[in-house]
Amino acid sequence: MSKTPPNPAIDPRSRGGLFRRFIVPQVLIATAAGALALLWAASQQRQQAHERLAEVAEANALFLTNLKLPRSWQLADSLSQVTNSKVAFFLPDEGLVVGHGWTTEERAVAALARELEPTLARIGEHHALMRAIPDGRGSIVVVEPVGPLFDFSRSSSLVPLLGMTLLAVAAAFLIARSVVRPLQTLAEHGFSAPAEKGHELPARLTARHDEIGILARTLEQQRSELLDEQARRRNSEKMALLGQLATSLAHEIKNPAAAIIMHARNLEAQQDRGEGRLIREEGEHITALVNQWLFVAKPKxxxxxxxxxxxxxxxxxxxxxxxxxxxxxxxxxxxxxxxxxxxxxxxxxxxxxxxxxxxxxxxxxxxxxxxxxxxxxxxxxxxxxxxxxxxxxxxxxxxxxxxxxxxxxxxxxxxxxxxxxxxxxxxxxxxxxxxxxxxxxxxxxxxxxxx
CATH class of the missing domain: 3.30.565.10 (Histidine kinase-like ATPase, C-terminal domain)
Incomplete structure (x- = not known):
């Protein structure tokens, strides 16, 4: 198969334009969907962190009700080690009781939690939640650092979401390629010289059962019709040329041939029948050839x-x-x-x-x-x-x-x-x-x- 000539109507700078128009929105949509999914997952993580903070505060409040120990800074330290959170008390007479190692920001968010009780309080990188102790002897406050927006270690759903986003982008790329490449092939073959054989569209396009297949079969049918029309035109030109040639030669050939046939008949009748017959038949054959040209060019x-x-x-x-x-x-x-x-x-x-x-x-x-x-x-x-x-x-x-x-x-x-x-x-x-x-x-x- 001969190589398809380049199509001058295709600007090299326009190559990939449809692909970009197709793939860019798909990638943006997939990326936006992935980002929204990640934000939703992050909000779920924050909600889980809030619920955990509330559970710790309420569990410790119930524990302190049954515990007959003084609510001192030593108890606060012990509860902090057990819960892995910063625990402090608000006592009616003493105010905020904290253990060792509390920073200014942690003290401030604990004070804010007292004002916002029972809602969540946040200052900087820490958030806090306060719950009243059921025995009426003060309140307990739990302070924890705010975790990262996307904590992969705490949510197994984030990794699948990222994988799905990447899969969506890859699928968009493959879909765009499956649409654009056949169209590019159709455009390249559209300029192939229709008078030459060997530039048929690939079977992978004409055999498709979709709109691209319909377009490919339509173009192939039009190309076939154009080939037939060109063949008919070439044949008509040859026939016209043959008609002119046969007409001009008929007179020049038939007259000498008629004279040869006449003399051959005389020879056949008077002297040598065999030689005369041979000459006459060959002369008639020459006349028949001219008549053959005339019949093909101008049939009667x-x-x-x-x-x-x-x-x-x-x-x-x-x-x-x-x-x-x-x-x-x-x-x-x-x-x-x-x-x-x-x-x-x-x-x-x-x-x-x-x-x-x-x-x-x-x-x-x-x-x-x-x-x-x-x-x-x-x-x-x-x-x-x-x-x-x-x-x-x-x-x-x-x-x-x-x-x-x-x-x-x-x-x-x-x-x-x-x-x-x-x-x-x-x-x-x-x-x-x-x-x-x-x-x-x-x-x-x-x-x-x-x-």
Missing amino acids: APRSSETDLVQLLRSLKSRLAPLLDFHRCRLELQLPESLIISCDTQRLEQVFRNLIDNAIKAMPEGGTVTLEMEQTDESSVVFHVLDEGPGFSAQALAHFGETFYSEREGGMGLGLALASGVVRAQGGTLTARNLKDGGACVTGTLNTRPI
Whole structure:
């Protein structure tokens, strides 16, 4: 496959623009969702810390009710070590009783907790909560440092949230890539020279069952239609050129050929019948070639007459004898006794001449050409022309009967095109296939009645 040419309509600076427009919002949304999830997790952590602080304060308040010890700084120190929090007392007579190591900020937040009781108080990096002791002998205050906003050690949900955020970003990247890359491929193939084969869209695009697949199949169909239109235009140009060439040469060739044929007939009638007949037949062959060009370039309505195909083919075999001998070939006719149809005799003879000539040229080392014919019913005849050559190539079978297509060096691609056209005009078909044991077979059908 040839390399797709670059599309000049695609500005290199615009590459990735759609990808960025697609991926950036997705990443922002995923990031925002992750951030909101983390903030929610942080608020849950703070709520849990608040609830823990309240549980510690209430548990210690109940414990002090049952404990008949004086509420001194030593007891405050002991409770602080047990609860792993700073514990202090507010006594009616003594005020705030704290243990060792209290900072000014911790004392201040404890005093604020007394004013805000029962709500949470916070100053700086510490928060505090106060609860009244049920025995009525003062209150207990618990002070703890405020934990970090995101404490991964205290919440197992944060790590999955971060993982989900990263997974969402990766998914957005893959989705954007799966959409943008096919569109980029479509844009690059959109400029591929439509007259050249090998620039079809990849099957991974045309086989998709989504909107991109629909777009790819639509573009491929339009490209195929454009290829067909270009082929028709090229064929029309060739036909016009062939018509001009055939018209200009017809007069220049037919007049000398007519003189040659006339003198050949005189020679055939007076002196040497064999030499005269050979010259006449070759002159008629030259005229037939010119008529073949004219028929392909400017087809006219056929002139039908009653013709015995068996007699026509036997006569053609006799005239082709020198050509068959030169190429070391034999022509075998497998025909019924008689087969009368209404046809354009001259054109139909040219069809069989072309098919036999192609079969001979397919066997450069010589061989046998077999022509079989039978009447299948009252209105149709079928014939087969078989050779012992290498057979048609896959490309030749695909373009069988196409004007100007020829794989033979020096061939113009007119012989089979003329044969197909004449057979169609006769209401029939012409097809080709390769034989299993080697060789090729051209099969045609003809309508026996006037068209």
